[in-house]
Amino acid sequence: MDAIRIPPPAELDSLDDEQFRQVVRAFLHANYPEHLRNPPKRLHWVENKEWYFRLAETGWLCPGWPKEHGGLGLSPAKQIILTEEYERHGVARTNDHGVVMLGPLVINYGTEEQKRRFLPKILTGEHIWCQGYSEPGAGSDLAALRTEAVLDGDHYVVNGQKTWTTLAMDANWIFLLVRTDRNAKKQEGISFLLVDMKTPGITVRPIINLEMHDEFCETFFDNVRVPKENLVGQLNKGWDMAKALLGFERIFLGSPRQSGYALSRLKILAERMGVWEDAEFQDRYARLRLEFEDLKALYGTFVDRLKRGQSLGPDVSMLKIIQTELFQKITDCMLEIAGENAGLMEPMEGNRDLNIGGLYIQARPATIYGGSNEIQRNILSKNVLELPG
Amino acid sequence: MSAAEADDRAESIRMIRDSAAAVAPPGGDLKRVRDLRWQDPGYDAGLFRQMGEMGWIGLRLPEEMGGAGLGVGEMCALAEELGRGLVPEPLIPAALSAQVLAAAGGKGPLPVLLAGEVLVLTAWQERADTLEVPGTSEASRHFLPMAAGADFFLLPVREGGRLALYELPAARCVPTIERTQDGGTLGTLAPNMAEATKLADDVGEALPAALDEAALVTAAYLLGGMERAFGMTLDYLRQRQQFGKIIGTFQALQHRAADLKMQVALTRASIESAAAALDAGATGDARRAAVSRAKARAAEASLRVTRECIQLHGGIGYTDEYDVGLYLRKAMVMANQYGSATLHRRRFMTVSPEVEA
Numbered sequence: 001m002d003a004i005r006i007p008p009p010a011e012l013d014s015l016d017d018e019q020f021r022q023v024v025r026a027f028l029h030a031n032y033p034e035h036l037r038n039p040p041k042r043l044h045w046v047e048n049k050e051w052y053f054r055l056a057e058t059g060w061l062c063p064g065w066p067k068e069h070g071g072l073g074l075s076p077a078k079q080i081i082l083t084e085e086y087e088r089h090g091v092a093r094t095n096d097h098g099v100v101m102l103g104p105l106v107i108n109y110g111t112e113e114q115k116r117r118f119l120p121k122i123l124t125g126e127h128i129w130c131q132g133y134s135e136p137g138a139g140s141d142l143a144a145l146r147t148e149a150v151l152d153g154d155h156y157v158v159n160g161q162k163t164w165t166t167l168a169m170d171a172n173w174i175f176l177l178v179r180t181d182r183n184a185k186k187q188e189g190i191s192f193l194l195v196d197m198k199t200p201g202i203t204v205r206p207i208i209n210l211e212m213h214d215e216f217c218e219t220f221f222d223n224v225r226v227p228k229e230n231l232v233g234q235l236n237k238g239w240d241m242a243k244a245l246l247g248f249e250r251i252f253l254g255s256p257r258q259s260g261y262a263l264s265r266l267k268i269l270a271e272r273m274g275v276w277e278d279a280e281f282q283d284r285y286a287r288l289r290l291e292f293e294d295l296k297a298l299y300g301t302f303v304d305r306l307k308r309g310q311s312l313g314p315d316v317s318m319l320k321i322i323q324t325e326l327f328q329k330i331t332d333c334m335l336e337i338a339g340e341n342a343g344l345m346e347p348m349e350g351n352r353d354l355n356i357g358g359l360y361i362q363a364r365p366a367t368i369y370g371g372s373n374e375i376q377r378n379i380l381s382k383n384v385l386e387l388p389g
Numbered sequence: 390m391s392a393a394e395a396d397d398r399a400e401s402i403r404m405i406r407d408s409a410a411a412v413a414p415p416g417g418d419l420k421r422v423r424d425l426r427w428q429d430p431g432y433d434a435g436l437f438r439q440m441g442e443m444g445w446i447g448l449r450l451p452e453e454m455g456g457a458g459l460g461v462g463e464m465c466a467l468a469e470e471l472g473r474g475l476v477p478e479p480l481i482p483a484a485l486s487a488q489v490l491a492a493a494g495g496k497g498p499l500p501v502l503l504a505g506e507v508l509v510l511t512a513w514q515e516r517a518d519t520l521e522v523p524g525t526s527e528a529s530r531h532f533l534p535m536a537a538g539a540d541f542f543l544l545p546v547r548e549g550g551r552l553a554l555y556e557l558p559a560a561r562c563v564p565t566i567e568r569t570q571d572g573g574t575l576g577t578l579a580p581n582m583a584e585a586t587k588l589a590d591d592v593g594e595a596l597p598a599a600l601d602e603a604a605l606v607t608a609a610y611l612l613g614g615m616e617r618a619f620g621m622t623l624d625y626l627r628q629r630q631q632f633g634k635i636i637g638t639f640q641a642l643q644h645r646a647a648d649l650k651m652q653v654a655l656t657r658a659s660i661e662s663a664a665a666a667l668d669a670g671a672t673g674d675a676r677r678a679a680v681s682r683a684k685a686r687a688a689e690a691s692l693r694v695t696r697e698c699i700q701l702h703g704g705i706g707y708t709d710e711y712d713v714g715l716y717l718r719k720a721m722v723m724a725n726q727y728g729s730a731t732l733h734r735r736r737f738m739t740v741s742p743e744v745e746a
Contacts, residue, residue, distance in 0.1 A: 139703055141631035164704055208709040210699075210717070216708070273517065328696075335692065335721060339517030339729060340532040340575065343722030345427075345568040357570045357721055364699050364717075365707045372703060374641065 006030070009059035013073050020078055024085040031058060038090035040358070042215045045095050045128060045170035052094040052125050061123060062099050069107055069115070070123045076248045077307040087257045095170050098122035098129035101245065102175050105192070109233035109241050118194070130171035132162035132195075132219060133242070140375050142177075143186045143239060147221060149178040149193055151228065156180075156193060158201075158224040164369075168204045168217035172197050177238050184236065192238035194230040201225075210361050248312055251303070253370045254319020256296045262330040262363070263292055268354055273337050281337070288330055295322050314383035317376040324366035324373060331356075331363040390669075398668075401459065402466045408443060409467055412436065413474025419712050422475045426572025430538030432478040434508075437538075441505020446483050449602070454491045455503050460668040461602060465609035465660055472613025475719055477573055479508060479535040481610065485603045486511045489543055489554065492595030493588045497556045498541050507540035512557075512578050513596065518729050520600055520736075524552050529579050534726070536564045536576020543588070544580055545596055552593035555585035570718040601680045604727035605663055608687035611723055612656050615687075615694040618716035619649055622698040642701060649697055652690040659683040678741035685733035691720040 004026040007015070015023060031054050036043070045052075055061040063079050065071020074082065099122060106118050121127035138145040147160025158178060168174065174195050181189030195202070201224040206214040233241050266285065270276040299319055302312065335342045338356045347355040367373040381387045390398070425432060440446060448464050450456020464484070471480065483502060486509040490499040502509045512530035513522045524547030533539065542562065544555040561584040564576035626637035626646060636642055663679035671679060695717040699706040706713050724730070 134704070137630070139631065141633075144631070144633075210707050210709055210714045212709060332692070332696075335724075336729060336731060337518075339519075339725050340514075341517055342725050343569040343571065344575065345570055360721065361570075361717075364696070365704070367700055368703050368707060373700075377641070 009072055010067060013075065013078065017077065017081060021081050021085060024082055025089075027058075027060065028085065028089045028091065032089060032091060036092045038353075039092045040355070041211060041213045042167070043092045043094075044167065044215075048092050048094045049125065051092065055094070056123060056125055062103060064100075065103055065107065065119075069103075069119050071103075077303070079248075080251070080303055080306065083252060083255070084257075087255070095128045095130075095167050097131050097166075097171070097175075098127060098173075100249070101131060102129045102173075102194075104247075105175070105232060105241060105245055108244070109192075113229070114194075114232065127173050128171045129173050129175060130165050130168040130197075130217075130219075132165055132174045132176040134164045135161060136163050140372055143190065145177055145179060145190065147176065147178050148182070149176075149180050149191065149226070151180075152225075154228055155225040156228055156231070158193070158195065158221045158226055160221050162219045162221075163207075163216075165204070165217045165219045166215055168197075168219050169206055169214075174202075174219065175232075177242060180238075181236050187239045189236055190238040191235050192232045192241055193226055194232060195224065195226050199224050199226065210364060211358070248306055250312060250316050250370075251299075251306070251319065254295075254299055254302070254316065254323045256292060256299055256323060258366070259292050259295065259323060259326045259330060262327055262334075262359060263289060265354055265359060266330050266334050268351060269334055269338060269348075269356065272348070272351065272354075273339065275337055284333060288326065288333065291322070291326050291329075295319070295326060298322070314379050317371075317379045317384075320370065321367075321373050321376050321380075324363075327366055328363045331360040335360050398460070398462060402462055405448075405459070405463045405467050406470050409470030409474075411443070412440070412478075413471055413476050415473070417474065419475060419715060422477060422572075422715065425477055427568055428572075429566075429574075431535055431573040432538060434538065437478045437480075437483075437508065438505035440478060440480055441503055445480055446505055447487050447503040449484060450487055450491050450503070454495050455500060456487070456491070461605065461664040462661070462668055464602075464606055465664045468606045468609040469613035469616075469660075472610035472719075473617040475571075475614060475715055477535075477571070479510075479538070481603055481606050482510050482534050483508060484606070485599050486543055488599040488602070489592055489596055490588070492592050492599075493554050496588045497543075497586075502541075508535065508538050509541045509543060510534070510536060510539045510576075511543040511545070511596070511599075512580065513545050513600070518725060518732055520597070520604070520728050520732070522552065522596055522600075523547060526582055527580065529577055531575075531577050532726075533564060533576035533578060535573055536578070537566050537574045539564070539576070542578060542580075544582075544585060545592060546582075548590075550593075551591040552596060553587060554589040554592045555582070556588050557581070557585045569722045571715070571722045572718075573722065598676075600727060601677060602667070604684045604733070605660065605667070605680045607723055607727050608656070608660050608683045609664075611687040611691040611720060612653070612660055614716050614719050614723075615656070615691045616653050618695050618698045618713050619653055621713050622646070622649075622701050625702055645697060645701065649694050652694055656683075656686050656690045659686045674740040678737055681728075681733035681737040681740070684728055685730045685737065688724040688728075688730040688733070692724050695720045 004022050006027050062071035063074045063082050067073040103122050106114050135145050149156035149158045176193045177190050178193050179189055180191040201222040203220040205218045207216040208214055209216055275281045334356050341348055342356055444457040447456035448459050452458045489511050498509055501507045510533045514531050515523055515528045522545050524545045526546045539559045542557045544557050545552050562581045564578040566574045566576050629636045660683045663683040666679040698713050705711050
């Protein structure tokens, strides 16, 4: 592995896929902090910044950004390989909202001044971003958002409440979808606004989730004055921009990796519980395993489309539904065969990575976030099947 | 049962439900339950004593043993109400120990246990997901609920063809403690027989019968919990608005709510008929079949209903501060206690192989 030369960042996009995969492996081997492999929860900035800064120093931080803005300029196909290798290595997510969301938005819709002002600070880790989209009354129906920005001289005055602002306590900037026209059709009165978290009037409250982690937050805005040059793109066009940003990354919600990991845990548990040889269990495991294999095959067809340069259609919703529900079925099965161990808070004695209850709970929100499975089924029935109504 | 007797039973069950309100007021908040989570011992010893004073620990014991002489129906109704309020005090394992001590002739700590002054746990379980009691003298005993608060352990030990009963003070033999998802504990005991005192020569008949009853009462607790979680979810479907509509108007969600209602109804019917069978004196295979049917249903339904309740709530259901998640965690811990759904389905088929058309 050490024999593989890691080329300069600018040359990565010209490698063939297999070479690129080997280079990613060598890069992780050489650079990824061992103690951050496979973290049991989403890490805070204080824990993951070491890796963020390492990525920044090596120039690997922004795989999808164009080279002229400091990215690697990788194709979607190569970005998928990169993600696969990161997952395989157990790489932790960083506070990546700047890299994944805000950067591409500013690159596509920002002014030259905004690009100069914001992109370099994402690349150095000086600006850590969080996302202000959902609200208590606007979840699945995001376009119903009510946090309002009213122009007052050179400033927008923002009032309202955002929720599920992941890792907001770590962030120093937030990008917001705000209502700027109450009278327009709901999707047409929304704008995109960048806000310094140090501005007076902002309060962040962590929300403890069922995993007993504090990564979610509620963020409150009380007469927060935001310079009007912090508006990105055209006024009242924020919805279209945010939607256009939902690119090929949607495929990752359907990545079979999570289910593959859970299946491997299920097998270890079944052996420990003495049911692995059981014919009834074997049939049940085979069903789950075959669904996993078929999901991998279906996922592969979407990856192939991206490799051919095609964009994803609404049918990618299938992957998300199948993956997340399979993940849940596997963890349900674990709970059912674990006996009283199912209720333990900590991993099972003797298998420190066998946390039955933890995995069961972790599987719950998969069908809720990233567009709930109910919404995904709406997309399939309306946009793919074109059923009436 | 005559009509008059049936009326008396219904009244008795209604009274026990009312008295449960002293501990778990209907519609009350869960602050007390939340505050006890992951604290030692995970329940309120004062409230446990109050349960003793109300006669709940000895609810099923005859009056001459210091009990209330009430039936399985009453015990299940009580557990159901406690499940609704997620009451963490270890009534079910305490009542099990009371029955075992009664079978041992009322010896040892029975009076103080009935008064709720001490917690006595029966250390019968040598592996996960079982109802078997091998009684291996030196074997570790697992999954002792709320073991951090135990004062005495009862240890069944196989001696020849009999299952003798020993008492072991917790102060002399300290269990190791693991925390559970609902905020409680499970203990593991490495029995020190040198510190044990023999209470009875044979509880080989009484202990399995008491374990079956505990399985049924656990099913009832799960029923109360899942029904409350479902009720909270219906309230949410009736008031949450998205896309300009109450989400309960969406047919896809209405059908799922209807499916959950059927699971709750089947669970209730299964438990109530099993309790009635036990109170009517069912023995042997008929008794075991009734219990296994109810526990298999309750275990499966409680997990399914609480999972679906999270999903129907969406993001808010995944927060710890919203109560519905507490019901999911309780089901995770209790669904497999006194036998998982799989164990009870298998046992049902061995004791009741033929369909009665």
